[in-house]
Amino acid sequence: xxxxxxxxxxxxxxxxxxxxxxxxxxxxxxxxxxxxxxxxxxxxxxxxxxxxxxxxxxxxxxxxxxxxxxxxxxxxxxxxxxxxxxxxxxxxxxxxxxxxxxxxxxxxxxxxxxxxxxxxxxxxxxxxxxxxxxxxxxxxxxxxxxxxxxxxxxxxxxxxxxxxxxxxxxxxxxxxxxxxxxxxxxxxxxxxxxxxxxxxxxxxxxxxxx
Numbered sequence: 001x002x003x004x005x006x007x008x009x010x011x012x013x014x015x016x017x018x019x020x021x022x023x024x025x026x027x028x029x030x031x032x033x034x035x036x037x038x039x040x041x042x043x044x045x046x047x048x049x050x051x052x053x054x055x056x057x058x059x060x061x062x063x064x065x066x067x068x069x070x071x072x073x074x075x076x077x078x079x080x081x082x083x084x085x086x087x088x089x090x091x092x093x094x095x096x097x098x099x100x101x102x103x104x105x106x107x108x109x110x111x112x113x114x115x116x117x118x119x120x121x122x123x124x125x126x127x128x129x130x131x132x133x134x135x136x137x138x139x140x141x142x143x144x145x146x147x148x149x150x151x152x153x154x155x156x157x158x159x160x161x162x163x164x165x166x167x168x169x170x171x172x173x174x175x176x177x178x179x180x181x182x183x184x185x186x187x188x189x190x191x192x193x194x195x196x197x198x199x200x201x202x203x204x205x206x207x208x209x210x
Contacts (some may be wrong), residue, residue, distance in 0.1 A: 035075035035210075041069045043065065043067075046063055066093045071088065082118050082119055086117075089163065091185065092108070092110045102149075105152065113163050136160055139188065157188075176206065176208060
């Protein structure tokens with residue numbers, strides 16, 4: 001199963017990377033500028049154990065992965081301190097619903113935000129950045145079907161989300177870089193595996209620059 005999952009992710013990464021790269025390249029040509037970037041990222045995050053409210057049902061903690069999250073950026077200003085970008089970010093994280101009673105469902109989340117990124121070049125091929133944005137996401141929460149016997153399921157809900165974080169971009173060439181970052185997706189309490197309002201996501205991937 002793991003081998004098949006990784007194979008699917010690699011294929012998906014190649015397809016999405018190519019499509020987004022072509023889109024950004026066309027946009028850059030239209031604007032007559034070379035200040036677009038596209039990143040395709042692998043996401044991972046820790047989902048802690050949870051107790052379903054008003055019950056003794058416990059959902060197990062686990063580490064979860066997703067492929068592929070993505071970001072699109074356009075640099076619109078340069079300052080002495082760094083560069084300002086407008087950024088669209090799409091994050092996904094998949095989580096199972098394993099509990100101490102029979103269960104079927106998930107703790108997945110998927111968010112889309114629009115915001116700003118501030119990047120500080122510290123060397124010819126190295127830049128650190130901070131980012132923040134807002135939008136909405138689809139989250140899941142558990143509920144118990146009581147009859148004929150207790151059974152754990154999940155509902156999906158749409159909720160507003162604020163995201164912020166930072167990372168590092170390392171250029172391998174003029175067009176390609178490696179990117180790593182951490183984002184905190186802040187939404188409603190108790191959604192998609194969180195006991196509070198925070199969903200910390202670690203992302204690693206490839207950036208394409210135009």
